Structures are given as C-alpha cells and as structure tokens.
Amino acid sequence: MAKTKTINQTCSYCGKSFETSGYQLINATLEPTLKQKLLSAQVFDTVCPYCGMEFRQPYSLCYQDMEKKLYLILDMGNMDTEEIIREAESLFTDYRIRVTYDIMDFFEKIYIFECNLNDKIIIYFDYKIYNDVREKLKAKKSHIIIDKILFDSFQLDKQKIVFGALSNAGKPIFIDTPYKDYRMLASSPRLSSFFKERVGDYYIDMAWAQDKE
Numbered sequence: 001m002a003k004t005k006t007i008n009q010t011c012s013y014c015g016k017s018f019e020t021s022g023y024q025l026i027n028a029t030l031e032p033t034l035k036q037k038l039l040s041a042q043v044f045d046t047v048c049p050y051c052g053m054e055f056r057q058p059y060s061l062c063y064q065d066m067e068k069k070l071y072l073i074l075d076m077g078n079m080d081t082e083e084i085i086r087e088a089e090s091l092f093t094d095y096r097i098r099v100t101y102d103i104m105d106f107f108e109k110i111y112i113f114e115c116n117l118n119d120k121i122i123i124y125f126d127y128k129i130y131n132d133v134r135e136k137l138k139a140k141k142s143h144i145i146i147d148k149i150l151f152d153s154f155q156l157d158k159q160k161i162v163f164g165a166l167s168n169a170g171k172p173i174f175i176d177t178p179y180k181d182y183r184m185l186a187s188s189p190r191l192s193s194f195f196k197e198r199v200g201d202y203y204i205d206m207a208w209a210q211d212k213e
Contacts, residue, residue, distance in 0.1 A: 002026050011048040012055040012139055020046055022059050028110075029066035036143045039107065040065070059104040059185055062088075068113050073202075085202060099202045104166070108150045112152045115154040120204055121185055122151050122161075127209035129175055129204040144169045154179075 007022040023043055037043050044058045060079045063072040071088045075081050081099055088097050089169040098119070100106040112119045130149040137144050143167050152164040152174060161182055165173040186195060194212050 002031055003153075008057050009046050009057055009059075011053065011162075012057070013053040014048060016048065016050045018049055023061050025062045025064060025168060027064045027066070029064070037198055039052065039110065040104075044103075063106075063110065065113065066111070066127070069095045070113050071095045071097045072106060074103065074193040075099060075101055076103075077101070093146050096197060098204060100205070102144075104148065104150060105205065112151050116154060117151075117154060117161075117182070118186065118195055120208075121182055123206070124185065124191070124209045125161070125163065125203050126150065127206050129146075129177070130206070133165060133175065137201075144173075146173075149175070 002023055003025040004021055005024040006019050006195065008017060009020055012016045023034075023038075026034055026038055026043070028038075029080050031076045034043070041056060041058070043061075044056050045054055046057060058076060060076045061074050062084065063074070064070070068090070071092055073079070073081060073084055073088075085097060085099070088095065094115075099107055100109060108122075109119060112122050126149045130146060133149070137146065146165050147168075148166040149163050150166065153164040154161050156179070159179040161177045163175045163177065165209070167173055169201060186192060191212060
C-alpha cells in the first residue's frame with residue numbers, strides 16, 4: 001500500500017511556505033488508480049492554505065511495481081538515496097532499482113518498463129538521437145533547440161519505437177526508430193554486455209549512455 005509523509009511546499013503564487021501531505025511510496029500493483037494519478041502528475045497538485053491557489057510541484061518519492069519487479073526513486077534533491085537503495089536491496093533482492101533526478105526521466109522509466117523494454121537500450125537511443133537531431137538542426141541553421149529526447153511509445157504492430165523531443169518548436173516532434181534497430185543494438189558485440197542487468201546499475205541516464213561511447 002501507499003505510504004505518506006509530510007512535505008514542505010512553497011506556493012508558486014504567493015510565495016509562502018507550508019507543510020502538507022505527500023506520498024513517500026506508491027505501489028502501482030496494489031493501487032492502480034493512484035498509479036494513474038501519478039502518471040497524470042495529479043499527486044503533485046497542492047492547494048495553498050494561504051491564498052487558495054492550486055499549483056503543481058513535484059517532490060521526492062518512490063515507486064514500486066510488484067509485477068515488473070521494479071523500484072524507482074525520484075530524488076528531487078532532499079533524499080538519502082543511498083540509504084533508500086540499501087533498504088530496497090534488502091527487501092527486494094530480485095528487483096531492478098533505478099534513481100532519477102527529473103520528473104520527466106522518472107515518467108520515462110515507468111513507460112519503458114510498462115512496455116517490457118530494456119531501459120539501458122532506450123536511454124542509449126535517447127542519447128544517440130539527441131546528438132543526431134541537434135547536429136542536423138545545427139547544419140540547417142534552425143532556430144529549434146532540443147532540450148531532451150524521451151521515449152514516447154512502443155508500437156509493436158508497426159514494429160517501431162517512437163521518441164519525442166522536448167524543444168522550443170511550439171509543436172510536438174516525434175522520431176521513429178525501427179524495432180529491428182533495438183534488437184540489433186541488444187545483440188551488438190561492443191555494447192550488449194552493457195545492456196545486461198548488473199548489481200549497482202542504479203543511475204541509467206544520459207551520462208551513463210555517453211560513457212558507453
């Protein structure tokens with residue numbers, strides 16, 4: 001079941017600080033409705049007791065999926081991450097544990113594992129696509145600036161993986177990658193060993209992918 005905690009928030013409108021209730025752990029398997037509220041970011045909505053305005057501010061929490069054997073940690077800068085990892089390892093010996101420091105990266109992890117994909121391969125694609133798109137835009141002298149590439153969806157019927165670009169373009173930018181490229185990368189002689197699950201692989205992000213170049 002979900003665990004709650006007291007969190008400190010600062011109103012985005014009046015600037016006053018106050019304490020409110022938030023989630024410490026969300027169990028996606030036992031509480032699917034709460035899982036959907038998390039994915040829609042509604043769990044981060046707060047009403048200021050001073051001015052009455054509602055605002056959205058992500059905070060640190062953990063996410064457990066018992067079916068996927070997954071434990072995600074969203075650390076917004078105020079968690080004892082190493083201690084949480086130790087606790088998770090002692091309780092869930094066969095789980096994959098991941099740490100993220102950004103709400104978009106956190107959601108991306110959930111969607112990747114929902115599709116039964118290897119997050120290491122997907123993050124590596126994030127990195128490669130990010131650099132490729134930036135170079136192409138630079139060559140065209142485009143005003144578009146790419147901030148981040150994220151996994152969007154896995155369309156098995158069309159044999160493709162779709163990535164989305166966060167940018168200043170004012171409209172969605174999607175990049176399709178053939179599913180065969182994913183399978184080829186998974187069996188790559190140079191990289192396949194990096195894509196296997198290893199003890200201590202908690203931080204699978206763009207820095208991790210860059211280190212594999």
